[in-house]
Amino acid sequence: MPDLERLGLLVSDTDKARAAAEQFRSLTDWVEPEEAEALVVLGGDGFLLQTLHAMLDSRRIVPVYGVNLGTVGFLMNRNRAPDKLLSRIAKAREHTIDPLAMEATTQDGERHNFCAINEISLLRETRQTAKICVTVNGKVRIEELVCDGVLVSTPAGSTAYNYSASGPILPLDSDLLALTPISAFRPRRWRGAILPNRYDIQFSVLEPDKRPVSAVADQKEVRDVAEVSVKVATNSRLTLLFDPGHSLDERIVAEQFMV
Missing domain, CATH: 2.60.200.30 (Probable inorganic polyphosphate/atp-NAD kinase; domain 2)
Structure with missing residues (x-):
């Protein structure tokens, strides 16, 4: 699990994400993203992909926990119980992606x-x-x-x-x-x-x-x-963090049964 004392916070430039960020900022002493051992990303799938690409470009890759404040949020976790964010991250499961x-x-x-x-x-x-x-x-x-x-x-x-x-x-x-x-x-x-x-x-x-x-x-x-x-790109593996029961592989399976 990531170091919970060195978490960075990235917020999408939307009214919904900025409003939610006020509550998240009070949860811990956030560090600058470039110093973080893991990132919490508030926004939608597009902003998360933008964040992952920025890490690939900089060659500094750390685990990412996304909180859905966008539309679909396929790569994100649900925005629930913000006050329990740190315990949710501690229990999160890792899923790797090879770009x-x-x-x-x-x-x-x-x-x-x-x-x-x-x-x-x-x-x-x-x-x-x-x-x-x-x-x-x-x-x-x-x-x-x-x-x-x-x-x-x-x-x-x-x-x-x-x-x-x-x-x-x-x-x-x-x-x-x-x-x-x-x-x-x-x-x-x-x-x-x-x-x-x-x-x-x-x-x-x-x-x-x-x-x-x-x-x-x-x-x-x-x-x-x-x-x-x-x-x-086997040398550029990315890690996403998901709440138990809401992992990306479960969502991929569930997608095949949607009508």
């Missing part, structure tokens, strides 16, 4: 490296469908995928864009990745693949002048890409 590492090479040869916690997506930039060659572990699996796009999702992100694109929901501890097409035209019957997360995935854009494609790692976009490689 994806993307290296995208543009048509003019520039290379861009970003991490994604949810998914990495390739998306057509114009009205023309994209044509993409899909390679897995050095072997071409689809010579020409004609589509609106294609994405690679982590288990943590499998209930987000991936699920909306009819991709599978992956258990958090499955060590799997979802490779999911977005509105595939050819091959029409291909619905995607579930791959071990130790596999490397490469995409090559075909006819890029006529059919330009962008690559998006969560919210960071690179336009006019020529090639994109995706693999798990």
Whole structure:
């Protein structure tokens, strides 16, 4: 469990989160986020993802306990009994997430490296469908995928864009990745693949002048890409803290029974 004497507090820039923060600030002597052994994040899923990305960029990674003061709060804990926050953190269960590492090479040869916690997506930039060659572990699996796009999702992100694109929901501890097409035209019957997360995935854009494609790692976009490689960033493991009975793996299971 994290050191409860060295907790940092981060608050989303919303009226709801700022109002709740007044009560949370009285619970303990908070330290500066850069000195904390764990962070309490008040806000929604978007703010939590922003926080996790900031840690990846700074290379200083600590456990994070999120309190939902947003909308969905899929990655957060419920905002209940604020006065018992410290005891809830002491009892919290750890869940680790391995982000994806993307290296995208543009048509003019520039290379861009970003991490994604949810998914990495390739998306057509114009009205023309994209044509993409899909390679897995050095072997071409689809010579020409004609589509609106294609994405690679982590288990943590499998209930987000991936699920909306009819991709599978992956258990958090499955060590799997979802490779999911977005509105595939050819091959029409291909619905995607579930791959071990130790596999490397490469995409090559075909006819890029006529059919330009962008690559998006969560919210960071690179336009006019020529090639994109995706693999798990095993050296950047993230830790989320959840109340017992409200863990991320339970939410992923529950999501599959919602109608």
